Amino acid sequence: MRFIDEFRNAELVRRLADKIARVSTRPSRLMEFCGGHTVAIMRNGIRQLLPPTIEMLSGPGCPVCVTANSDIDEAIALAGLPDVIITTFGDMLKVPGSYSSLQKARAEGSDIRIVYSTQDALQVARDNPQQSIIFIGVGFETTAPTVAMAVVQAEKEDLRNFYVLCQLKTTPPAMRALLDLGEIKINGIICPGHVTTIIGTGPYQAYARDYGVACVVAGFEPVDILQAVEMLVQQIERGDPRVEIAYTRGVRPGGNLKALELMHNVFDTAGASWRGLGEIPCSGLKLKMKYARFDAGRAFDVVLPPAREAPGCRCGEVLRGVIAPTGCKLFRKACSPENPIGPCMVSSEGSCAAYYQYGESDG
Amino acid sequence: MCLAVPVKITSIEGDQADVDIGGVSRRVSIALTPEAEVGNYVLLHTGYAINVLNEEEAQETLDLLERMVEAGEGE
Numbered sequence: 001m002r003f004i005d006e007f008r009n010a011e012l013v014r015r016l017a018d019k020i021a022r023v024s025t026r027p028s029r030l031m032e033f034c035g036g037h038t039v040a041i042m043r044n045g046i047r048q049l050l051p052p053t054i055e056m057l058s059g060p061g062c063p064v065c066v067t068a069n070s071d072i073d074e075a076i077a078l079a080g081l082p083d084v085i086i087t088t089f090g091d092m093l094k095v096p097g098s099y100s101s102l103q104k105a106r107a108e109g110s111d112i113r114i115v116y117s118t119q120d121a122l123q124v125a126r127d128n129p130q131q132s133i134i135f136i137g138v139g140f141e142t143t144a145p146t147v148a149m150a151v152v153q154a155e156k157e158d159l160r161n162f163y164v165l166c167q168l169k170t171t172p173p174a175m176r177a178l179l180d181l182g183e184i185k186i187n188g189i190i191c192p193g194h195v196t197t198i199i200g201t202g203p204y205q206a207y208a209r210d211y212g213v214a215c216v217v218a219g220f221e222p223v224d225i226l227q228a229v230e231m232l233v234q235q236i237e238r239g240d241p242r243v244e245i246a247y248t249r250g251v252r253p254g255g256n257l258k259a260l261e262l263m264h265n266v267f268d269t270a271g272a273s274w275r276g277l278g279e280i281p282c283s284g285l286k287l288k289m290k291y292a293r294f295d296a297g298r299a300f301d302v303v304l305p306p307a308r309e310a311p312g313c314r315c316g317e318v319l320r321g322v323i324a325p326t327g328c329k330l331f332r333k334a335c336s337p338e339n340p341i342g343p344c345m346v347s348s349e350g351s352c353a354a355y356y357q358y359g360e361s362d363g
Numbered sequence: 364m365c366l367a368v369p370v371k372i373t374s375i376e377g378d379q380a381d382v383d384i385g386g387v388s389r390r391v392s393i394a395l396t397p398e399a400e401v402g403n404y405v406l407l408h409t410g411y412a413i414n415v416l417n418e419e420e421a422q423e424t425l426d427l428l429e430r431m432v433e434a435g436e437g438e
């Protein structure tokens with residue numbers, strides 16, 4: 001397939017890995033900040049291709065995994081209201097909240113429908129005028145414009161039964177929070193390809209400038225990732241941290257202006273709660289006042305149970321890159337994709353699920 | 364969740380487009396990429412094109428990588 005096969009070329013992958021091994025002399029820690037990268041790195045065995053000087057860590061890049069239990073509890077509580085249809089992306093279904101999951105709520109009788117697009121959620125609203133349709137808006141900047149688009153469209157059509165539970169998050173404040181914590185020293189960041197397609201590279205300049213961290217935006221095929229690693233290693237070896245794009249076919253430095261304008265018109269930034277990182281100022285997106293009537297959080301009153309974490313689950317530390325999934329005592333024992341304890345094992349992009357599926361044993 | 368895949372636009376009607384996904388046609392929104400034209404490849408994310416792929420950049424990247432891995436060998 002065009003734009004995919006060329007970037008999976010095994011020969012090019014091997015030669016890029018050789019090149020990296022020749023260039024890399026300094027011990028370097030690289031963190032990927034996108035669940036899609038975590039999966040691609042594990043699936044393609046990229047860690048094993050890299051020299052021992054390079055350590056790869058996974059960060060809080062899976063939107064489902066970083067969603068706080070209290071937010072999942074809210075979605076489940078909304079699902080229990082009469083005459084409500086919950087629409088959600090499939091990833092959210094199995095994620096455990098404090099006491100239940102949307103999947104369990106569905107088994108217990110709630111009307112919960114998986115949609116592929118926010119367009120489908122609007123269609124459910126048009127088809128069911130007597131019911132309230134709530135879309136569970138979880139995701140990063142890649143997804144945020146599609147939620148904004150649905151809200152604008154609902155307004156235009158005067159769809160009075162469409163709501164969004166807006167739990168969208170923005171990645172740059174979380175990266176900064178992680179760097180500020182200083183728990184682990186990171187030399188380079190593999191910046192998220194499709195988030196950057198929307199937001200552009202501007203927000204990363206501060207990481208290179210203020211924190212001395214090399215930043216390269218990467219695509220999702222093995223050649224893309226190795227290219228990004230090569231560029232990061234070159235920056236680190238030269239002692240010249242900056243922001244570069246490896247994924248030039250998919251990312252422009254300024255991002256997608258149309259999408260940014262739309263987000264700007266529909267959302268205000270707000271504090272948001274991240275699993276593992278806690279409350280981070282300005283890291284969430286909330287509907288602006290002029291769209292308040294679509295805000296499920298305002299329109300419906302639900303009483304939430306006190307949030308709690310699954311005992312023994314170390315997802316928080318996994319998401320901060322402090323431990324690898326293999327560092328959790330429950331990994332592959334009590335916790336597996338069939339019997340997941342934390343969200344990092346449930347989501348297909350979660351680090352624990354990726355490690356489980358693609359079988360890394362050495363951490 | 365930020366998964367997006369390259370697909371080719373086969374026809375356009377307003378802010379909707381038909382794209383080819385592995386031989387199957389699907390209707391998607393191009394409201395976020397008003398510059399998209401028939402024949403373009405776009406990155407498709409949850410039913411929306413989020414960017415028009417830059418074919419020249421793709422080729423340049425591949426050429427650059429070829430030159431780079433060659434230049435380094437035999438050092």
Ligand code: SF4
Pocket residue numbers: 312313314315316318325328329330331332335336340341342343344345346352
């Ligand atoms: S292995 Fe399971 S219990 Fe351990 S951190 Fe991962 S999801 Fe949580």
